[in-house]
Amino acid sequence: MPAMLIAGNWKMYKTAAETIEFCTELRPALEPLDGVEIVVCPPYTSLDEAVRVLAGSGIDVFAQSAHWAKEGAFTGEISAPMLAELGVVGSLVAHSERRQLFAETDESSARRIAGVLDAGLRVIACVGETEEEREAGETEAVLRRQVEAIRGAVEDDDVHRLTIAYEPVWAIGTGRTATPEQAEEAHALIRSLFDVPLLYGGSVKAENAAELLSQPDVDGALVGGASLEVESFAAICEAAAQAA
Numbered sequence: 415m416p417a418m419l420i421a422g423n424w425k426m427y428k429t430a431a432e433t434i435e436f437c438t439e440l441r442p443a444l445e446p447l448d449g450v451e452i453v454v455c456p457p458y459t460s461l462d463e464a465v466r467v468l469a470g471s472g473i474d475v476f477a478q479s480a481h482w483a484k485e486g487a488f489t490g491e492i493s494a495p496m497l498a499e500l501g502v503v504g505s506l507v508a509h510s511e512r513r514q515l516f517a518e519t520d521e522s523s524a525r526r527i528a529g530v531l532d533a534g535l536r537v538i539a540c541v542g543e544t545e546e547e548r549e550a551g552e553t554e555a556v557l558r559r560q561v562e563a564i565r566g567a568v569e570d571d572d573v574h575r576l577t578i579a580y581e582p583v584w585a586i587g588t589g590r591t592a593t594p595e596q597a598e599e600a601h602a603l604i605r606s607l608f609d610v611p612l613l614y615g616g617s618v619k620a621e622n623a624a625e626l627l628s629q630p631d632v633d634g635a636l637v638g639g640a641s642l643e644v645e646s647f648a649a650i651c652e653a654a655a656q657a658a
């Protein structure tokens with residue numbers, strides 16, 4: 415069983431100055447935690463400072479997205495080699511906010527995943543159904559489609575650098591968490607399609623982390639809102655250490 419992975423997705427929060435303050439506090443709050451890998455995903459403008467302040471702490475820095483090309487005429491985009499040069503070791507890809515608000519598709523997400531892996535970085539690729547899809551009984555079909563698209567983008571040699579996060583869209587930022595049974599059911603399905611480490615995301619908090627992380631196919635969590643405060647993020651990492 416690999417170590418638990420807890421990743422904090424900061425979304426569009428924290429300036430570079432706020433990042434320095436946060437990471438300086440986070441370091442001592444998380445040492446030492448056995449059996450837990452910890453990742454933070456700051457906005458692009460904070461990556462450099464996060465890498466600098468967290469150097470040597472064991473806490474890894476990921477971006478929140480990356481383009482598939484190494485360089486090119488793609489105004490507003492950032493490539494994986496640009497991230498690697500900063501000391502960033504991976505990226506989220508296909509977060510539901512990218513899919514819903516910025517029109518990213520299974521196809522464009524697959525290209526991004528391939529580009530990031532190709533640059534030697536790690537990927538946390540997100541999947542998850544909307545509320546309407548769940549209510550229409552389409553959860554399984556949606557997850558199959560999304561996971562197959564990811565699988566098709568990953569070369570066998572790169573699989574060890576891929577993690578999938580199951581984030582039901584109706585649970586993100588809503589305070590409505592999937593029940594541990596709902597999470598486990600989705601994770602077991604995803605694992606049957608592609609056997610890689612699986613994170614649960616969607617309103618994970620210190621209070622519900624232990625139960626979610628104790629499910630057999632839940633290998634960690636992707637945390638949004640609760641990753642923005644040192645105390646709540648550290649409490650979730652502690653819960654993961656207990657579950658590891």
Ligand code: PGA
Nearest residue numbers: 586587616617637638639
């Ligand atoms: P949340 O976000 O924890 O605030 O629900 C999770 C995510 O979007 O990754």
